[in-house]
Amino acid sequence: MFNLIPVTAAVIxxxxxxxxxxxxxxxxxxxxxxxxxxxxxxxxxxTIAGFLEGLGIxxxxxxxxENSLLYNLILYFGIVAVSEEGAKYVLLKKRTWNSxxxxxxxxxxxxxxxxxxxxxxWENIAYVLQYGFSTAVVRAVTAVPGHACFGVFMGVWxxxxxxxxxxxxxxxxxxxxxxxxxxxxxxxxxxDFLTTLGGDYISLIWVVFVIILFVLAYNRVRISARNxxxxxxxxxxxxxxx
Numbered sequence: 645m646f647n648l649i650p651v652t653a654a655v656i657x658x659x660x661x662x663x664x665x666x667x668x669x670x671x672x673x674x675x676x677x678x679x680x681x682x683x684x685x686x687x688x689x690x691t692i693a694g695f696l697e698g699l700g701i702x703x704x705x706x707x708x709x710e711n712s713l714l715y716n717l718i719l720y721f722g723i724v725a726v727s728e729e730g731a732k733y734v735l736l737k738k739r740t741w742n743s744x745x746x747x748x749x750x751x752x753x754x755x756x757x758x759x760x761x762x763x764x765x766w767e768n769i770a771y772v773l774q775y776g777f778s779t780a781v782v783r784a785v786t787a788v789p790g791h792a793c794f795g796v797f798m799g800v801w802x803x804x805x806x807x808x809x810x811x812x813x814x815x816x817x818x819x820x821x822x823x824x825x826x827x828x829x830x831x832x833x834x835x836d837f838l839t840t841l842g843g844d845y846i847s848l849i850w851v852v853f854v855i856i857l858f859v860l861a862y863n864r865v866r867i868s869a870r871n872x873x874x875x876x877x878x879x880x881x882x883x884x885x886x
Contacts, residue, residue, distance in 0.1 A: 657784040658765040661792045665757045668869040671748050678745060679758050685739055686762020689731035690770075693763075696727035716840045721833030729794060729828045732759045736802065737821075750872035752803025753796055753865065756824075760795030764788045786854065790835055793861035794828040800868055801827065807875040831857060 666679065700723035708715040740746050740755045768788055771779050805820035835857070838850040 655765055655769065657788040658761040658768065658792075661789065662758060662761045665754055665792070665796075665865060668865055669748075669750055669754050669872070670869055671750070671872050671874065674745055674751060674754055678740075678743070679754070682736070682739060682755055682758035683762035683765070685735040686732065686759040686764075687766040689728070689735050689759065689763050690766050692731040692735075693728040696731070697723055700727065711840075716837060720836040720840070721829070724836055725829045725832035728763065729798070729825060729832055732756075732763055732795070733798065733802075733825050733828075735759060736798075741806070746806055747874055747876060748872050749803040749807055749875055750868050752801075752806060752824075753799030753868055756799030756802055757792055757795035760791045760798070761788070764791035767791075789858060790832075790854070793857050794832050796861040796864050797831065798824045798828045800824075800864055803868075803875075810875055 662679075662683070666673070701719065704715060704718060704723065708718070736756055736759045740751075745751065746755070764787065768783050771783060771787075801820045801824035805817045805824060808814075808817035808820060834853065838846065838853060
């Protein structure tokens with residue numbers, strides 16, 4: 645029988661994080677309809693990522709011993725992280741790159757986090773329905789904020805890419821777009837891969853990694869929101885390309 649309580653518990657963390665990032669947008673709030681469409685695209689991206697992961701895992705099992713170190717490295721960095729962050733990025737760019745509302749640097753963060761939390765929301769519901777309420781509690785403080793963090797770093801570089809593009813700097817825009825994809829992939833891969841390694845020290849390393857990731861993402865949101873600019877009117881701050 646369908647139970648509303650665990651589903652609600654699965655949804656609330658994503659909604660809270662999305663509202664916090666949305667409210668941090670100080671220059672010009674994005675249309676709610678656009679945000680909702682991005683959340684929906686994040687949900688759709690779970691299907692795309694799942695399909696790509698299925699193909700990748702089938703091939704990987706045919707050439708490597710399952711759960712070996714190399715297998716897990718390729719699985720989490722090259723298949724899971726690339727599939728999930730790639731699906732998010734493609735749909736994000738498709739929906740927002742030419743949008744007239746994409747006129748501030750911080751918009752990239754709002755858009756990317758919206759897609760990422762749509763992904764996390766749907767993934768969280770699936771896990772909670774399968775494993776129960778306790779899963780919602782654990783994922784509320786790990787996986788959901790994790791996807792939000794990946795979205796923050798994707799969005800910072802995505803916003804930078806749009807600004808350089810608007811200034812006619814195609815090479816710099818391309819460089820930033822690559823970082824918008826690769827940095828979340830590396831973070832996502834490390835996040836997942838560390839969970840597969842046994843031992844108390846590894847668990848401690850994972851906890852430290854997650855704390856650092858959350859702190860860096862929080863500070864990035866705060867700094868990016870504070871330094872937000874209309875991308876067509878002011879010179880881009882070189883901070884983002886260091």
